[in-house]
Amino acid sequence: MTYFRATDPFPLxxxxxxxxxxxxxxxxxGRLATTRCAGCRRLAWPPRAFCGECGADRFDWVDLSGEGxxxxxxVQETGLPAGFQGPRVFAIVKIxxxxxxxxxxxxxxxxxxxxxxxxxxxxxxxxxxxGSARWLPAFRLA
Amino acid sequence: xxKVALVGAGVSRFGVRKASYRDLIWEAGKACFDSVPAxxxxxxxxxxxxxxxxxxxxxxSHISSLAAEALGIRPxxxxxxxxxxxxxxxxxxxxxxxxIAAGLADLVMVLGVEKLNQPAGEEAILNMGTGVDRExxxxxxxxxxPCFALAAQRHMAQYGTTEEQLAxxxxxxxxxxxxxxxxxxxxxxxxxxVLGSRMISSPLRLFMCSPITDGAAAVLIxxxxxxxxxxxxxxxxxxxxxxxxxxxxxxxxxxYAHWPALARAAQSAYRMAGVTARDVNVAEVHDxxxxxxxxxxxxxxxCGKGEGGPFAAQGRSDYxxxxxxxPRGGLIGCGHPxxxxxxxxxxxxxxxxxxxxxxxxxxxxxxxxxxxxSGMGEHVVMIYGRDAG
Ligand SMILES: [Zn+2]
Numbered sequence: 001m002t003y004f005r006a007t008d009p010f011p012l013x014x015x016x017x018x019x020x021x022x023x024x025x026x027x028x029x030g031r032l033a034t035t036r037c038a039g040c041r042r043l044a045w046p047p048r049a050f051c052g053e054c055g056a057d058r059f060d061w062v063d064l065s066g067e068g069x070x071x072x073x074x075v076q077e078t079g080l081p082a083g084f085q086g087p088r089v090f091a092i093v094k095i096x097x098x099x100x101x102x103x104x105x106x107x108x109x110x111x112x113x114x115x116x117x118x119x120x121x122x123x124x125x126x127x128x129x130x131g132s133a134r135w136l137p138a139f140r141l142a
Numbered sequence: 143x144x145k146v147a148l149v150g151a152g153v154s155r156f157g158v159r160k161a162s163y164r165d166l167i168w169e170a171g172k173a174c175f176d177s178v179p180a181x182x183x184x185x186x187x188x189x190x191x192x193x194x195x196x197x198x199x200x201x202x203s204h205i206s207s208l209a210a211e212a213l214g215i216r217p218x219x220x221x222x223x224x225x226x227x228x229x230x231x232x233x234x235x236x237x238x239x240x241x242i243a244a245g246l247a248d249l250v251m252v253l254g255v256e257k258l259n260q261p262a263g264e265e266a267i268l269n270m271g272t273g274v275d276r277e278x279x280x281x282x283x284x285x286x287x288p289c290f291a292l293a294a295q296r297h298m299a300q301y302g303t304t305e306e307q308l309a310x311x312x313x314x315x316x317x318x319x320x321x322x323x324x325x326x327x328x329x330x331x332x333x334x335x336v337l338g339s340r341m342i343s344s345p346l347r348l349f350m351c352s353p354i355t356d357g358a359a360a361v362l363i364x365x366x367x368x369x370x371x372x373x374x375x376x377x378x379x380x381x382x383x384x385x386x387x388x389x390x391x392x393x394x395x396x397x398y399a400h401w402p403a404l405a406r407a408a409q410s411a412y413r414m415a416g417v418t419a420r421d422v423n424v425a426e427v428h429d430x431x432x433x434x435x436x437x438x439x440x441x442x443x444x445c446g447k448g449e450g451g452p453f454a455a456q457g458r459s460d461y462x463x464x465x466x467x468x469p470r471g472g473l474i475g476c477g478h479p480x481x482x483x484x485x486x487x488x489x490x491x492x493x494x495x496x497x498x499x500x501x502x503x504x505x506x507x508x509x510x511x512x513x514x515x516s517g518m519g520e521h522v523v524m525i526y527g528r529d530a531g
């Protein structure tokens with residue numbers, strides 16, 4: 001392998017590492033979830049453990065529908081970071097009134113348009129250093 | 143508050159440099175001290191170093207002390223590093239300004255430095271992902287180009303902005319860079335070359351993007367009394383402002399063609415300086431991508447919202463137009479060594495307002511502006527004047 005200062009591009013998702021582990025547990029089961037503030041009932045994206053509006057740190061987990069539409073997108077062909085392949089479709093997905101940044105997997109770039117219907121397609125990435133599976137909330141054309 | 147001025151400036155050669163992190167500090171420091179012979183390193187009371195990722199690119203922290211020692215500066219009033227992604231340099235200038243205006247220091251150097259190129263090219267790009275949210279953005283492989291491409295897509299859809307109008311900004315800045323011996327690119331570019339260059343992230347092509355560049359820049363900033371004792375042509379800091387819309391892409395204005403934080407920063411900097419957009423003769427704006435310069439025209443008030451494309455195509459941002467934008471070649475032509483960029487912008491305005499910019503001189507430049515951003519959601523604007531105001 002080429003000389004490299006090693007790095008892990010993916011978050012540590014387990015309960016040992018993040019207050020948001022429930023998000024990843026549900027994602028592994030095919031569900032897209034986020035937090036609703038227990039103080040002001042505000043729905044957040046991405047999920048968060050402290051509410052910047054009311055200051056509460058209590059929250060409930062809420063499942064989203066997992067189906068949305070493309071609000072904006074771009075296709076990156078070259079210049080991607082090590083370990084990521086082009087062409088890569090980056091998109092802002094509108095889902096249940098929230099804007100979610102993600103990628104569209106297995107998408108023919110020519111078939112993507114603003115307004116295209118998409119659905120959640122959890123993407124398994126490299127296991128964490130402890131051997132636990134990791135997932136990212138990716139989407140695909142519906 | 144006391145008045146504050148630039149009294150010296152220097153930049154290293156920008157490019158893919160056969161040079162270490164410390165080599166670049168030496169080059170910019172030397173060029174800056176050479177610009178004001180009355181100042182020796184021991185006279186400098188403070189140092190602020192803008193640098194984003196030496197932990198990854200040089201495996202090095204403790205940056206301000208390293209740079210102070212490299213240059214023979216023994217800080218007695220201020221020593222700090224600013225990390226604020228692409229705007230780190232200008233944020234450092236704001237700190238120096240505040241210390242001096244408050245009377246806590248009289249002479250401070252602000253130096254920006256970045257050694258981005260690595261033995262493995264793909265690592266340099268990987269490192270750029272540290273500037274976006276690791277958990278919710280960078281984990282997907284996001285770096286800057288797709289962010290700004292999303293803004294370009296929206297601007298084209300909403301205002302009919304064309305690829306050719308974006309390309310005009312690439313042509314202008316590459317052409318300006320050809321007159322700057324320190325620029326990364328020296329050959330200029332034609333419209334056909336820009337439109338024919340390879341696609342990076344639709345609709346942004348290679349020559350509409352800033353490259354991965356190594357470089358450093360330094361300025362010396364002084365209180366009014368010290369400034370007048372060191373030079374007969376101080377360049378005064380007349381206004382400074384910073385504003386944030388958000389960090390993650392999904393926290394920004396829903397339409398990425400709108401950057402409200404830039405408009406807010408510009409208005410408060412203009413107000414502080416007692417000037418308007420129309421008074422600006424020369425502007426160094428943050429053209430990390432051509433669309434960023436185009437949107438900056440609008441949010442800075444050089445033209446109306448949605449008019450950035452025609453403004454570029456009609457040459458109104460070039461010599462002979464309303465305002466000379468990016469005379470040194472911008473980030474597209476000079477490259478973008480993150481922490482160095484904002485300081486290099488200040489160095490260019492320093493030369494322009496002193497009438498010392500040579501082949502790049504904007505005629506009768508009295509008011510200069512710099513705009514440095516950290517992503518689309520955070521903006522820093524500085525106003526400089528030939529007169530103290
Ligand atoms: Zn709340």
